[in-house]
Amino acid sequence: MSVKLIAVDMDGTFLDDVKQYNRPRFLAQYARMKEQGIRFAVASGNQYYQLYSFFPEIAQEIAFVADNGAWVVCEGDDMFNGEFTVQQYNTVVDHLLTLPDIEIIACGKQWGYILKSYHPSFKLLAARYYHRLKEVDSFTGIDDVFFKFALNLPDDILAETMIALGESLEGIVVPVTSGHGSIDLIIPGLHKANGLRIVQERWGIEDHEVVTFGDGGNDIEMLTQAGYGFAMQNAPENIRALARYQAGHNNHQAVLDVIDKVLNREAPFN
Template identity: 50%
Template sequence: MSIKLIAVDMDGTFLDDDMKYNNDRFMKQYHELKARGIKFVVASGNQYDQLKSFFPSIKNEIAFVAENGAYVIDSGKEIFSGEMSKETIKKVIDVIEKYEYTNLIVCGKKSAYIHEDVRDDAYKHARKYYHKLQKVPHFENLNDKIFKFATSFSTKDVSELLRGLKKSIGSLVTPVSSGHGDIDLIIPGLHKASGIKILQKRWGIRNYESAAFGDSGNDLEMISTVQYGIAMENAQKMIKDASRYITQSNNEEGVLNAIDAILKNEEPFIS
């Protein structure tokens, strides 16, 4: 059976380390994918407004599973939107404040929010990932639908911190690594695979007709669920172990190389 859906993570996967991709090569591929009726999905932990900026000419044609599955957009139209309860938000804030994080961002539908006392360098770094970012005096009672918390720590501490966060607030949110020392606290049951499932149902596409590319912990569910779960060469070990195939690194256009193989009906994508 031929592939009908391709889902790609962005940071560390579709994008190189400079947050760029080979636009000319991809657009040629995209037009061929579109002609064949193959759906292209951007599946990321990042903000929708940031994600669509990478695809200005086709942002209203493709689908986005943003905020780790909490916000799903198809052809410019909202399909699904999750929401974290106010009680959960308060409890998570109380716990997170006990940790020595380097940054904390609360991600909502209208905007992302960062504390007004944040250092200038940390704010400038966050702006790379959040096109809509507001400074606020506190995170409680924000007038927005909240999707997740995004935290940053020292890379060497991530594994231990994940265990600690799962133990302390795992019943309220699901802690997942998103690479480079970042940990997202997401709504339980909402992840990239759940967002892709919504789109699959909408389009009448099955898991055995789907491919997904990823490199970090928040890609685990989608990599494990679809028939063609593909890890990047630079992926975390857990993602490589869960994947069926491995492509070249994000700096070697590994996703685009695999898309070429899909279009050419080459191994391992022979229908």
């Protein structure tokens, strides 16, 4: 069975814990991928601008499924934008602002927005994931297209908050864990697998021809949709249990190890 698309999550998967990857090794692999007709996609909860910065050499050739699937850019073409209505956006913001211990990033197409009043440590954390970050006095009245909300909160209330938000905002957002102690509130149905489906239609690629890698709750759909879904060794047990295949640790270039197997047509790709 041939592989025609490799799609990777970034944090905790393709990137190591200091947000780096072995660029020379991957670019050599990518050259071989092109020779074999294999496409490459980045599928992440992160902002498009940040994802682009990791692949400047090949950004016009690959696909970006950004903001958990709400924004899809393929070969430089802006293909798809999900969007909250103004009413939905305001409903979510009004509810979130009533919750203590939660810091919010409102994720727009132009910027990620955070409040000026937030603690400097959170602003530094947010800047690691959002290359375009703007501080605002209020979340209301911002002129942008909004894709999702990213929430920062203590680990010990994460599970109960996920459930409560799912109930309070049912039909407007779906809460998913994003792999680094935080929650993303996404537009229902606009997950990474949906974004990859858009890319696959453009490139004429079937699900059974796709290899995906992930480590978090926001990767579940693409891990189960793909013919070859690989959960990382560092992923939570429930994510590993859902995936058909297992990869090694994100700090040990495990994704690149599997890509070598794809290119060399080793098991399970032979």
